[in-house]
Amino acid sequence: MILYLLRRVFLLAFVFIALSILAFSLGYLFPGDPLQNFTGLRTISAEQLPLLIAEYRMDQGYIQQYLGYLQRIISGDWGLSFASQQLLLVEIKMLLPATLELAAYALLISFFIGIPLGIIAAIKPDGVLSKAISALALTGYSLPIFWWALLLIMVFSLWLGWLPTAGRIGVLYEIPYQTGFMLIDILLAQSQYQQEALFNALRHLLLPTLVLATFPTTVMIRFTRDSMLEVWEQSYIKTARAKGLSRSQVLYRHGLRNALLPVTRQIGLQFSTLITLAMITEVIFSWPGIGRWLIDSIYQRNFPAIQSGLLIISTLVITVNMLTEVLHTLFNPLARKR
Template sequence: MLNILLRYTNLIIITLFILSLLSFALAYLFPGDPIEIMTGLKLEELQKLQNQSVNIGYDPEGGVLSQYGHYMSELFSGNWGVSFNSGQPLYEEIMQSLPASIELSAYALTISLILGLPLGFIAALRHHKLPDYTLLSFSVVGYSIPVFWLALILILVFSLHFGWLPLSGRLSLIFDVPNKTGFILIDILMSDIDNKHAVLLDALRHLILPTLSIAIVTTTLILRITRRSVIETLNSEFIQAAYARGLTTRQVLVRHGIRNALIPILPLLAMQFPTLLTNAMIVETIFSWPGIGSWLIQAIYQQDYSAIQAGMLAVSVFVVLFTMSIDMLLRLTDPKRKKVERGTI
């Protein structure tokens, strides 16, 4: 166990170091002065602060290594620069936007698991039969649909045509919820506002369409992964031996099939999280959801290079830490997987 922890810790440190180098290099690839991009301040402002004996953390006349050292020092201290357009600290803006993206992705993943896992088991248990062909066809169609096109269709049908659900946003403008955690449902439950039930219902109505846009595509993927894993498990030797001992199909599934089929599914699902977050960032732009994806798109439109640099680094670090942490936990809790895939890292 200690060996696995050390290997994953080294891997995470090396990966984050490479990401920091790439993020630092972006300042030299964007048009403009690298120091301006890293700080979000004009050179005239930097010179004025230096004349006032204010330590800005960056030396425009210093070498690249010196600037990288200051860049990393500022990152660890929470000073990620200032937005060119809003003039606000980038750390605060990212910390306000990222929870909205995580919330949307988490709800979509929860719905996908609730739907995808049972449907995958049904397709596998009815292998080469009508339910299997029907669900497999549904999964192929759902996986082939671009998420942005699906989101637009849902808006056209449920918002513009029927008028059942709101078109965009996270909450109606008539409601004001204090931002404590960044997760809208949690903030509503923790607040002391009036008509909390109405506010919660309004937030749920705003969540339906963007969550479904992501969940439909992810459900088809989970369905296919589950179907393949269950079929492979049911065809394994220990399942055939269980049938030979006289166990019924239900007993075999409950005692051996479900648990062993889910073991290879979990790491595959963890590896799909970057795709899920990418789809969420696309959907945010369409539904005006105030997440990190919508924030980054606005930064690109406004050519806010310091915001682009900080936002890409924040998203990359979050994805790396999440996926590697999940994979490490799975290796620690699954001895069989630990031995078989010991040399894959």
């Protein structure tokens, strides 16, 4: 197991190096002056130019420039945003919790809904209920997320007026920034309108979370159903049933435990999907997360922000995938043996 972890750490370090090389190369691949792309300064005066050239090692070779880029990334000097002229690392710290909050709640919904429905669909695969769940999963899997989001907005916001269409919380509530996670910040604020603000934030969170959770929920239904059906045909399941155990006992004691082991690997895969889909969801619902910020940066030709956004999102996705692989190996003896 120690050797496996060392291999994973080495692979993670290799991927990070390759990712940093790509992010560094973007400074030269983007239009404009590479020094401006690295610093984020719109204009560089004659007095600043020699100092910045020396600091960013622009008078040296690419290897020395790349090593200097790594040092700046590690130290937190990510440059400035072309659009706001603010520190990029500060903007990312402000926006990233909103995306993580949305993705985390969507992932929880997909697990708490997708896994039970997948188990129900696998109990009697030829039954009416199983076919209905499979048809529902196939429909949800085929829905374009932007169309589904606009449809829910039209029904629940415009027609019924139950839910808001955009934002994280109403403009009437002043919640001080502490962690960046809105629900946690509301609980920590201890304001006199805490309950009203919490209810308002939940109303703002409901629609984008449902939209974002649709695709991973359908994937979890299909994956859990197939995993249960595969386990249900194993010899130890047949042996347990031959010993006289009821169907529910076989399901909970033997089938479910082994069928859910491969599901743990889906955490990383679905998280990667959620981060990608969150960009579209954040634009539609005006959710102030890093996905919307990155898309706005593309429209604004904010090259330093694109460079930093690519680096932080890729690092986050790779890290979560690696952690889920390690957890799956810890929980699954067969995976450790392989």
